[in-house]
Structure formats: C-alpha cells, structure tokens
Amino acid sequence: MRRTVFAGGLVFDGTGADPAPADVAVVDGRIVDVGVGLDGDEVVDCAGLTLLPGLFDCHVHVTISGVDMLGLAQKPFSYQFYEAARNLRRTLELGITTVRDASGADLGIKQAVADGLISGPRLQISVSLISQTGGHGDGWLPSGHCVPLMVPHPGRPDARVDGPDEMRRVARTLLRAGADVLKVCTTGGVLSPRDDPRHSQFSPEELDVLVAEASRQGRSVMAHAQGADGIKNAVRAGIRSIEHGIYLDDEAIELMLAHGTWLVPTLVAPVNVIRAARAGAALPDAVVRKAEEVVEAHADSVRRAVAAGVRIAMGTDSGVGPHGTNLEELPLMAGCGMSPAEVLAASTSSAASLLGYDGELGRIAPGHRADLVLVSGSAFDLADLAGNIRQVWQDGVLVVDHTARGEVS
Incomplete structure (x- = not known):
C-alpha cells in the first residue's frame, strides 16, 4: 500500500x-x-x-439557502437538492469535512455524498424537525396557509406531534427514514414569527419518550433550545446537545455540567437573520425584531457557559446564513472567551466527540x-x-x- x-x-x-x-x-x-x-x-x-x-460543523441545513420566505415559496420543489450539492461543496472548500444536518437533508442526500455522486462533507442527518403544533417547526400562518421552511416529502416525513404516543410514532418514523440523530424543538425560536424563544415547548413526558426511542436504536437527540426552561427540560430528559442556548441561566448551566450536555452555540445565526433582512429578504417584522433582541443575550449566555466549563462544539446554522461562510463562527466563539486553540478544538476533537467519532476523526x-x-x-x-x-x-x-x-x- x-x-x-x-x-x-x-x-x-x-x-x-x-x-x-x-x-x-x-x-x-x-x-x-x-x-x-x-x-x-x-x-x-x-x-x-x-x-x-478536518473541521466539523455540528449544525447546518444543506437544503436551505437563506431564509427569504417568499423566495423559498417560489422555488420548484426539486431545486433544493441541487442547491444542497452546491452547499455541500462550498462547505467542503472551507476544510469542513464532517457536518451534522439539523433537518432538511434526507437519506438520499447522505447516500449521494457517501457514494461519491456529489462531493461534500460526510453527513449525519436528522431528516425532519420535531415540533409541537404551533411550535418552532410549524409553518402555519394566520392566513390559514402553511409555509414550512422544509416541505415534507417521502424521504422527509412531517414531524409535527402532540402527546407522548405521537412522539413515539414520529421518532420511529424518522429513525426508519434514516435519521442518525433526532432533533426536537423544546422552545420557540427566532424564525418562527408567532412564538417566543424564551417559552418552552413539549412536556417532560413527551421528551422522555423521544429520548427513550432514540436510545433504543443507539441514537441521540439534539434540541433547538433557546429559553432557559426549555433548555432545562431538554437536559433533564437526557438530550445530548443544546443548540443555540440563547437564554441560559445559572441553573441551566449547572444542569449541563452535571449531565455532560454539549452546547452548540450558532452565534452567527441571528447575525445572519439581521443581514438577510437588511439585504431585502422577505421576513416578518417579528422575526427581525427577535434576531436583533437576542444577539447580546446569546453572546452573554455562551460567555458564561464557556467560563463555567460547559462542553462546546462548533455549529453555525448555515442555511439561515450563506453556506461557505461557516468559519465566521470561529471569531465569535473567541469573542465569548475561548482561546483560538480552544475554538479549533471545539471545531475538531470536541465536535468529533459530540457526534460519536472518537478515535475516528x-x-x-x-x-x-x-x-x-x-x-x-x-x-x-x-x-x-x-x-x-x-x-x-x-x-x-x-x-x-x-x-x-x-x-x-
């Protein structure tokens, strides 16, 4: 050889x-x-x-190329798959050789990369975003129309659920569809205009069922979690990583330390929402207002988590912002008290540990x-x-x- x-x-x-x-x-x-x-x-x-x-990005959406709602609604359905090929290539060119897709990519995209049909980072996929009715992943609008960021299709099932029994069914459905990790919204979010990032979503009982179903199949759960109560519900349920963590309080940080829970900050995500709005993207006023409100709180939460010793892994929420700009996250992490060496470790060995690649990557x-x-x-x-x-x-x-x-x- x-x-x-x-x-x-x-x-x-x-x-x-x-x-x-x-x-x-x-x-x-x-x-x-x-x-x-x-x-x-x-x-x-x-x-x-x-x-x-090789670098990691633990939170991307390869089928999304920006959050202009009107623009998304005008694109043909299959266009997202060609955009995914471009987005994956742009990500690879940054030295990012492994990503975790936080909803959007289906098993076909993952297999196309693995088989060499398209070039890109190796993929872990969550397939769809698990949301309660009226939650962060519910695209219902007051007009009665439903305009989700990611339209369900045979490889990406609808993942809106209410109650433990529906949670069990959807968890099993997503695992059947090829999910390497399950993603759930335990709080509202910035991009969902009719909820509040500080408010919790899903009950502890629903989250317990989700974690149990994932664990039976050797999988973990990642949580879109921005408000303190929803973060604490996720940590207590045994969810492996908190995505965003905008409104951490002292109790949430202590719980994360006690449970060994990871934080994937995505500091650049609200910054990219503000940039998109200023560039003319069709976004509701409530979304832009929330993005502007969370930036400082987000940085302060991450700063306190870093100081306390919470485990950090790099992630960007790329798709909300342009793919190929992922490394803008690194100086923002350094601005929260991480040394350059710590930032690079969070983007390599620590991220590998979060994603289960210890000893491999x-x-x-x-x-x-x-x-x-x-x-x-x-x-x-x-x-x-x-x-x-x-x-x-x-x-x-x-x-x-x-x-x-x-x-x-």
Missing part, C-alpha cells in the same frame, strides 16, 4: 495544544504515524503550512481517518482562516486544492 507523508509543516493535533513541527504518514486513508523525519512513497510538501484535522493521531486541512499563515488567525486554506484531504484523498490558482473560490 502506498504511504503518503505530509512533511515539513506544523501540526495542530486537535487536542488544543499549540501547533508543533511534525510529519504525518497516511496509508489507505488512515493516519499511521506522526513524528519528525518520516519516509514515504509520496511526499506532500507542507513547508510554511499548518495541518489541522477530529484528531491528527495514528489510527484516525486522514481528514487533513493545510493552511498558510497562523492557524490561530481565526478571522482569516477561510482565506488561508490551501488544500483539503478527506480519507487521504485530495478533495480541494486552492494552490493551483492561489486563491479560495
């Missing part, structure tokens, strides 16, 4: 340690050695570059899959990281090469 050595660069191994000089040897898509002076059949010259593990270490990102300049220059990416390797295969033209597309 051919042995490829990435030689002469610095290595950020994903643990949070500073980059250090090292070579990385890869055989058959796996890292087999990390050290100095390694030999190989093929050498990739990494002089002046830093190697990072998120580290540059023997035995791990050879997802590697080669960057120029300082890897800790988070604001310029996207522009400094030179190459992206996935399972030991070069999938993005910006060196040929010297610029990022």
Whole structure:
C-alpha cells in the first residue's frame, strides 16, 4: 500500500495544544504515524503550512439557502437538492469535512455524498424537525396557509406531534427514514414569527419518550433550545446537545455540567437573520425584531457557559446564513472567551466527540481517518482562516486544492 507523508509543516493535533513541527504518514486513508523525519512513497510538501484535522460543523441545513420566505415559496420543489450539492461543496472548500444536518437533508442526500455522486462533507442527518403544533417547526400562518421552511416529502416525513404516543410514532418514523440523530424543538425560536424563544415547548413526558426511542436504536437527540426552561427540560430528559442556548441561566448551566450536555452555540445565526433582512429578504417584522433582541443575550449566555466549563462544539446554522461562510463562527466563539486553540478544538476533537467519532476523526493521531486541512499563515488567525486554506484531504484523498490558482473560490 502506498504511504503518503505530509512533511515539513506544523501540526495542530486537535487536542488544543499549540501547533508543533511534525510529519504525518497516511496509508489507505488512515493516519499511521506522526513524528519528525518520516519516509514515504509520496511526499506532500507542507513547508510554511499548518495541518489541522478536518473541521466539523455540528449544525447546518444543506437544503436551505437563506431564509427569504417568499423566495423559498417560489422555488420548484426539486431545486433544493441541487442547491444542497452546491452547499455541500462550498462547505467542503472551507476544510469542513464532517457536518451534522439539523433537518432538511434526507437519506438520499447522505447516500449521494457517501457514494461519491456529489462531493461534500460526510453527513449525519436528522431528516425532519420535531415540533409541537404551533411550535418552532410549524409553518402555519394566520392566513390559514402553511409555509414550512422544509416541505415534507417521502424521504422527509412531517414531524409535527402532540402527546407522548405521537412522539413515539414520529421518532420511529424518522429513525426508519434514516435519521442518525433526532432533533426536537423544546422552545420557540427566532424564525418562527408567532412564538417566543424564551417559552418552552413539549412536556417532560413527551421528551422522555423521544429520548427513550432514540436510545433504543443507539441514537441521540439534539434540541433547538433557546429559553432557559426549555433548555432545562431538554437536559433533564437526557438530550445530548443544546443548540443555540440563547437564554441560559445559572441553573441551566449547572444542569449541563452535571449531565455532560454539549452546547452548540450558532452565534452567527441571528447575525445572519439581521443581514438577510437588511439585504431585502422577505421576513416578518417579528422575526427581525427577535434576531436583533437576542444577539447580546446569546453572546452573554455562551460567555458564561464557556467560563463555567460547559462542553462546546462548533455549529453555525448555515442555511439561515450563506453556506461557505461557516468559519465566521470561529471569531465569535473567541469573542465569548475561548482561546483560538480552544475554538479549533471545539471545531475538531470536541465536535468529533459530540457526534460519536472518537478515535475516528477530529484528531491528527495514528489510527484516525486522514481528514487533513493545510493552511498558510497562523492557524490561530481565526478571522482569516477561510482565506488561508490551501488544500483539503478527506480519507487521504485530495478533495480541494486552492494552490493551483492561489486563491479560495
């Protein structure tokens, strides 16, 4: 088997340690050695570059390309699948080699990537967003029309439920459809004009059923959770990750620490809603107002969670904002008290742990899959990281090469 050595660069191994000089040897898509002076059949010259593990984004929506409601309603149904192919490619070009889709992508999109029909990060999928009637995922409007962000179809079942029995049925339906993780709304949200992010949704009994059904199939649950009460309901039920966490209070933070619950902040999400509105997107006034109201509270909550030691994994809610701009999240995380090394660890090894890829991804270490990102300049220059990416390797295969033209597309 051919042995490829990435030689002469610095290595950020994903643990949070500073980059250090090292070579990385890869055989058959796996890292087999990390050290100095390694030999190989093929050498990739990494002089002046830093190697990072493939990055993660733990919260994307690959079938959505912006939140202009009128624009979404005017697109042909199948158009979303072609947009997904473009969005996945743009994400891969940023060095993000693994994503968790937080509703939208179905099993066909995941399989198309896995089979090489389209290029993109490997996918974990939740298929549909579980919402109560009148909840964050219910697209009903006062006119009587229903305009969901993601229209149900055979591969993406309707996931509006009320009561424990319906929750059990929908959980099983989504698992049958190929969900790797189940996503539930335990609070209102910014994009749903007729609810409040601070108000809780679903009862503890309903959430207990959901977690039990997921656990029986070896799956976990992620929760869109913005208000403190809904966050605490999710944590007590055993939900693995809190998405957004805008209005954390001290009790919620203590519960997350006690349960080992992850926080996926998506700090850039409300910023992107405000940007879209200013650019002319057709959004209800209530949505724009809520986005403007939550930005500071969101940053303060994440800041306090970081200081307390809550486990953090990187996620962006891309789809709400443009795909291909995901790395804008990293400086925002640093602005909440994380060091650059901690931000990169949250985007690599910590994210891998959240998604169940321990020992497989998120580290540059023997035995791990050879997802590697080669960057120029300082890897800790988070604001310029996207522009400094030179190459992206996935399972030991070069999938993005910006060196040929010297610029990022």
